[in-house]
Amino acid sequence: MRKISVFGATGSIGESTFDLLMRQGGAAAFDIVALSGGANVARLAEQAIALRADLAVTAYDACLPALRDALAGTGIAVAAGPQALIETADRPADWVMSAIVGAAGLAPGFRALAQGATLALANKESLVTAGPLLLAEAARHGARILPVDSEHSAVFQALAGEDMAAVERIIITASGGAFRDWPLERLAAATVAEASSHPNWAMGQRITIDSASMFNKALEVIETKEYFQVDPDRIEVLVHPESLVHALVGFNDGALMAHLGAPDMRHAIGYALNWPERRDLPVKRLDLAAIGSLTFRAPDLERFPALRLAREVMAIGGTAGAAFNAAKEAALDAFLAGRIGFLDMARLVETVLSQMSSRQGLGNAAVSLDNVMLTDAEARALASEHISTGRI
Ligand code: NAD
Ligand code: MG
Numbered sequence: 165m166r167k168i169s170v171f172g173a174t175g176s177i178g179e180s181t182f183d184l185l186m187r188q189g190g191a192a193a194f195d196i197v198a199l200s201g202g203a204n205v206a207r208l209a210e211q212a213i214a215l216r217a218d219l220a221v222t223a224y225d226a227c228l229p230a231l232r233d234a235l236a237g238t239g240i241a242v243a244a245g246p247q248a249l250i251e252t253a254d255r256p257a258d259w260v261m262s263a264i265v266g267a268a269g270l271a272p273g274f275r276a277l278a279q280g281a282t283l284a285l286a287n288k289e290s291l292v293t294a295g296p297l298l299l300a301e302a303a304r305h306g307a308r309i310l311p312v313d314s315e316h317s318a319v320f321q322a323l324a325g326e327d328m329a330a331v332e333r334i335i336i337t338a339s340g341g342a343f344r345d346w347p348l349e350r351l352a353a354a355t356v357a358e359a360s361s362h363p364n365w366a367m368g369q370r371i372t373i374d375s376a377s378m379f380n381k382a383l384e385v386i387e388t389k390e391y392f393q394v395d396p397d398r399i400e401v402l403v404h405p406e407s408l409v410h411a412l413v414g415f416n417d418g419a420l421m422a423h424l425g426a427p428d429m430r431h432a433i434g435y436a437l438n439w440p441e442r443r444d445l446p447v448k449r450l451d452l453a454a455i456g457s458l459t460f461r462a463p464d465l466e467r468f469p470a471l472r473l474a475r476e477v478m479a480i481g482g483t484a485g486a487a488f489n490a491a492k493e494a495a496l497d498a499f500l501a502g503r504i505g506f507l508d509m510a511r512l513v514e515t516v517l518s519q520m521s522s523r524q525g526l527g528n529a530a531v532s533l534d535n536v537m538l539t540d541a542e543a544r545a546l547a548s549e550h551i552s553t554g555r556i
Contacts, residue, residue: 165194166259167257167259169199173261176367177312180430181433190215202223205230205231212238218255219242220235221243253271258282261312261433262285265368266493270533280306282310285309286433289383292489293483294486297533298390311387312433312436313387317410331398333398333399334388339427344363348467348507352507353505354506362375363405365427377470379510381401382477396478402462403462405459406459408455409458431447469514476517482530484527490542493544495510495547504551512551520539
């Protein structure tokens, strides 16, 4: 039986992963090594019981007693805290889902690679902050990383059996998020509630707001560069409001291979779970005649500066991705707390990035775990200084 661990099991990607594991036979078909979650220990315990996991881990020490109570008498072990998450990743597993949100997802995924596990990577922040490190670690241990982002899974599938030398460009699509058609003036006053509703996808709140600001797409452009090792000039973003075409790969003979599917993350998760095979998945089949038409347009870099910043990050290189992601996470925290406005997020990230790149030679920094963590901490500290002084 395949040994499986799921990090971030109680989140949006985690729940979809849980759903597929249950549908594909649950505890009878998989040997579940560990599940991790956050403060929702009741749900984590339910999942652990349903899948008969060996271990359930909460990210927070304060939640450990409640988790222990919820699992009393089940024989399922419990643990808590960031160090426990890393030790959990050291437990031998064949397939590991990395679905913690934010930079906190990097360390467990990185460790899982060291024991040769196949890493199903939803945590795009890992590639943005430490792409070269992750790929080198995977190569060193003969481990495989499978993308679990709808666009990257789509590209991965379009590339099956192809030679990268024949690839001219990779196009990832963007729904445009909640504010696709909002004018700039209105964006300035956008509220958290408005930014938290996505037109097509049901996702965690943070990635939903990142979709509204297009920071999600900015992260995905960098993710594309790192995962597929392509020149940034060959990566394009196309706004596609219907979210049915997830990505396209353009080849040197003029062919464009597009991947279409319903906006349901269980496709990308299931593809990674069953790779290299395909299995029946509970996703809606598209009726293209009923859909009738698909539309595309170029992204607006003035209203969504995050996409421009992604290009700068790739041009700087080194640990710029770690600075960018951490500043973005800090800006999002401040927006969620009502401390800064929606458009201030991109301004703040740009300020932190330009300060750090001029001061510290971000581009020359080796992408080691230590440097990534240091850069992350520095960017958060700078962002918080700007937020407190109001100089954004
Ligand atoms: P979510 O907020 O719904 O779930 C996050 C999970 O991580 C939860 O289990 C939570 O308890 C846990 N978590 C949160 N903070 C943590 C911390 N500091 N330490 C340890 N665990 C922590 O997020 P999500 O929408 O499922 O996204 C997860 C990841 O997948 C993100 O990196 C996101 O960018 C990526 N992703 C999500 C989708 C989607 O459809 N939701 C699509 C593509 C990629
Ligand atoms: Mg995506």
